[in-house]
Ligand SMILES: Cc1cc2nc3c(=O)[nH]c(=O)nc-3n(C[C@H](O)[C@H](O)[C@H](O)COP(=O)(O)OP(=O)(O)OC[C@H]3O[C@@H](n4cnc5c(N)ncnc54)[C@H](O)[C@@H]3O)c2cc1C
């Protein structure tokens with residue numbers, strides 16, 4: 001805690017709930033605009049610049065870096081959270097499968113995320129007009145474009161200018177050169193007509209706003225001690241604190257938004273996780289950025305006689321229209337990459353090339369596209385690396401042969417991950433489970449989930465493409481082509497950790513939760529600035545668009561406060 005929370009006599013201008021991409025951006029933009037802001041975060045403090053284990057070798061630990069309960073991606077990974085959090089369950093309805101990954105730390109998931117930073121394009125805001133499915137957003141790319149530019153300039157991103165219509169170019173730092181295996185992928189892609197271009201990731205390759213460029217240690221997931229990649233605490237919250245306008249309350253689990261007799265939000269109530277005590281914070285405006293589904297949960301739990309079905313829910317759509325990115329992976333072994341001459345492939349902690357959606361869905365049996373992420377090659381190996389040498393022909397054994405096989409095969413693996421667009425459907429939603437509460441006594445979410453033929457056919461196409469690419473590289477795939485009965489190995493709902501929706505935006509208050517400015521239709525001083533207001537998923541990772549929209553929402557709040565309309 002950096003200062004005392006507000007009192008009834010001195011409410012804050014704005015109370016923000018959650019400090020990830022949306023909350024960090026709102027805190028930055030609002031404090032820079034002069035607002036007196038309080039930010040409540042359920043997790044504890046964590047700054048990559050101070051707390052990162054970027055330079056610790058795996059062999060320094062007896063666990064060799066293997067995962068722990070609270071660090072599921074590895075002992076030295078930045079993330080504090082995971083698929084299961086002790087005392088904070090969620091439930092899944094019979095017949096559904098869903099996984100919910102949550103971070104509980106300052107900066108939320110932005111401490112670990114892959115930093116693949118893709119702008120939604122013009123078509124992504126108007127898909128219903130193109131193919132009649134889902135819904136259009138009430139705003140267009142042109143409304144968000146100036147904010148994408150601002151995010152690029154403030155946070156920094158590497159990439160290249162390609163002029164692809166629905167993959168808008170940004171203000172890029174130079175991308176790192178492709179690694180050896182990425183050059184092979186590029187050659188195979190070119191031969192098969194698959195567009196393959198430099199990746200777009202929020203890693204800086206030039207000095208920016210007092211931050212050092214990346215030195216290619218390859219450890220982005222551990223958090224960056226030199227602040228060369230984007231995390232909310234180091235890039236947004238630290239400068240917001242420097243304004244003197246931000247009060248930061250960590251270990252504060254928000255239970256609900258509280259409202260006054262006029263139905264307007266007056267603040268939030270929260271549980272102090274250290275003492276277990278319940279307290280309230282008062283503010284003129286409340287901004288929810290607890291992550292898409294957590295924000296829906298807070299609203300559904302904000303019940304009163306005036307709002308018996310939860311706050312901002314007169315449409316009954318809070319928790320509805322939720323989506324996740326579709327996903328499936330294929331890994332292969334490429335003999336041409338065996339027995340490499342030792343060389344450095346560290347790079348910028350993630351991929352240097354990727355494939356944006358390159359086909360026209362009008363010619364296919366599924367309506368929306370996907371992009372391809374590429375992995376493989378040489379890196380500092382972690383615990384359990386290569387996933388079992390016995391899979392390589394004729395790998396394994398003991399003693400010298402085992403060591404020789406490791407040297408021969410390490411770096412000869414290539415992998416492709418498809419990340420595609422799901423269309424919202426009526427059978428994928430969340431609601432409050434009336435029978436289960438978390439350790440704070442707060443009712444938890446229950447999930448319903450269904451993939452449709454649209455997503456399954458798309459994932460089948462991913463597998464066909466990945467297999468064609470591996471074959472074109474002269475390699476062999478480890479696993480057989482999954483069948484329709486196996487749902488083509490589509491990832492479980494939520495598993496790609498790009499969940500969106502639940503408080504979608506729209507012009508019509510009867511079918512949406514917030515308006516085009518992410519302001520609740522029912523409660524004018526309540527906003528949602530995470531992935532909740534997203535109307536569609538797009539074939540892009542969502543965070544760059546969350547950041548741009550959160551800045552746009554913050555500007556609207558500032559403008560309305562100046563006009564005394566809030
Ligand atoms: C492994 C992984 C890889 C990813 N890779 C990418 C990628 O490459 N590109 C991309 O675009 N996206 C990626 N993502 C997704 C990205 O991290 C999220 O889209 C982004 O962080 C969402 O921001 P947010 O502000 O909505 O939520 P979060 O970042 O999750 O932050 C929400 C915060 O709110 C807090 N909170 C929750 N409930 C409460 C409460 N009741 N009271 C107080 N605080 C609360 C949480 O503790 C958390 O700190 C990845 C995520 C993961 C986990």
Ligand code: SF4
Nearest residue numbers: 214215217218224349
């Ligand atoms: S690869 Fe670059 S951005 Fe990533 S942790 Fe290392 S120095 Fe930081």
